[in-house]
Every structure is written in structure tokens, then in C-alpha cells.
Amino acid sequence: EDQVTQSPEALRLQEGESSSLNxxxxxSGLRGLFWYRQDPGKGPEFLFTLYSAGEEKEKERLxxxxxxxxxxxxxxxxxxxxSATYLCALRGAGNNRKLIWGLGTSLAVNP
Amino acid sequence: xxxxxxxxSRDICxxxxxxxxxxxxxxxxxxxxxxxQQPGQSLTLIATANQGSExxxxxxxxxxxxxxxxxxLTFSTLTVSNMSPEDSSIYLCSITQxxxxxxxxxxxxxxxxxxxx
Numbered sequence: 240e241d242q243v244t245q246s247p248e249a250l251r252l253q254e255g256e257s258s259s260l261n262x263x264x265x266x267s268g269l270r271g272l273f274w275y276r277q278d279p280g281k282g283p284e285f286l287f288t289l290y291s292a293g294e295e296k297e298k299e300r301l302x303x304x305x306x307x308x309x310x311x312x313x314x315x316x317x318x319x320x321x322s323a324t325y326l327c328a329l330r331g332a333g334n335n336r337k338l339i340w341g342l343g344t345s346l347a348v349n350p
Numbered sequence: 351x352x353x354x355x356x357x358x359s360r361d362i363c364x365x366x367x368x369x370x371x372x373x374x375x376x377x378x379x380x381x382x383x384x385x386x387q388q389p390g391q392s393l394t395l396i397a398t399a400n401q402g403s404e405x406x407x408x409x410x411x412x413x414x415x416x417x418x419x420x421x422x423l424t425f426s427t428l429t430v431s432n433m434s435p436e437d438s439s440i441y442l443c444s445i446t447q448x449x450x451x452x453x454x455x456x457x458x459x460x461x462x463x464x465x466x467x
């Protein structure tokens with residue numbers, strides 16, 4: 240069964256303190272691993288798609304990486320506006336376009 | 351990516367009533383999805399709506415409770431019927447858009463925050 244586990248559940252950082260969020264997964268035939276940002280009461284905002292192990296993508300202070308078992312979202316020198324819940328999702332070969340979602344990591348960045 | 355809007359953005363409803371949520375996309379899309387996100391939980395797919403065919407519901411969701419319309423390629427509605435406090439959630443409309451032949455990426459609307467008293 241395809242599965243996604245995110246850790247930690249919550250993370251509190253000081254402004255400028257870099258860290259990483261983890262998304263561990265099991266899947267039969269990865270068709271894509273997705274990272275989203277979600278602000279309270281809002282819809283998820285798409286960040287990155289990763290397709291194969293070794294792939295990396297960057298956007299401003301965020302960098303997503305992918306191995307055969309997990310993905311990391313690295314946050315470099317975070318700012319308070321990076322505070323949000325970060326969601327990981329994947330699509331496997333057998334899912335017929337259905338995304339499997341993690342529970343998310345709630346990130347708080349203190350000024 | 352396409353721009354997705356939802357109405358209403360939030361509502362407070364009484365037990366036993368129904369609410370219809372609208373989703374409008376600024377371009378034509380084949381597949382639209384409806385999700386529910388209960389407090390403190392991740393996203394749960396309710397159904398997939400293709401234009402011109404009946405919606406496909408996920409396990410645990412039925413058409414009588416969550417009827418969906420998809421009259422054209424830019425619009426869909428989700429109705430939450432005979433509501434109970436357990437239906438209090440954020441309801442999200444989503445579409446897929448492909449990227450250079452790779453697997454499609456899902457994009458989400460701003461959500462409708464529903465509170466049932």
C-alpha cells in the first residue's frame with residue numbers, strides 16, 4: 240500500500256535558523272512526489288514536483304530533494320513569512336491520478 | 351497555472367441544512383476534484399468530476415450526501431447535504447495541469463471553510 244509519513248509534526252525555528260522537513264514514502268512505481276505550502280484556512284499552494292531519485296529543485300529559500308525512500312524540504316535562513324504547514328503528497332503507478340497525502344509539518348519561524 | 355476561485359469562502363450553517371459550493375476555473379480543464387480537510391487532518395479526496403459524466407466518489411463518500419455537478423469545462427459545484435457538525439471542514443476544489451508530458455500537478459482553489467452548528 241502506498242504511504243506517506245512526514246516528520247516532524249511541528250517545528251519551531253528562529254529567523255535565519257536553517258532546517259529540513261522529511262517526507263518518507265513507500266510506493267509501487269513513483270509517478271511524482273509533490274510539495275505544497277498551506278497557510279491556515281487556505282488551499283494548498285504548489286511548490287515542487289520531483290520525479291526521480293537524485294532530482295533537486297529550488298525556489299527562493301526552499302530546496303526539495305528526492306531519494307528512493309524519502310524527500311527533504313530544506314529551508315535556508317527562514318523568515319517569519321515562511322511559517323505555514325508544508326504538505327507532501329505522492330502519486331504512484333496504481334493510483335489512477337489519486338494523490339496520497341502526508342499529514343504535514345507545521346512550521347513556525349520566530350523573528 | 352490556471353486561476354481557481356471558490357464561493358463562498360466561508361459559511362456557518364445549521365444542522366440539517368445544505369450548502370452548495372461553487373468552483374470556477376479561468377481555463378477549460380478535463381478533470382476537477384473535490385477534497386475535504388477536517389481540522390488537524392490532511393486532505394481527503396471526496397470525488398472526481400469529469401464534464402459530461404457522473405462524478406466518481408471515493409470510498410466513504412456517497413452521491414446523496416455530496417452531489418456534484420459539472421455542467422461545463424470551467425465550473426463545478428459540490429453540495430453538502432443534511433449537514434451535521436461532523437461536516438465542519440475546509441472544502442477544496444482542485445484541477446490537474448500537465449507539465450511537459452510528466453505526471454500532472456494538482457492545483458487548488460482557496461477553499462471554503464464550513465462550520466456546522
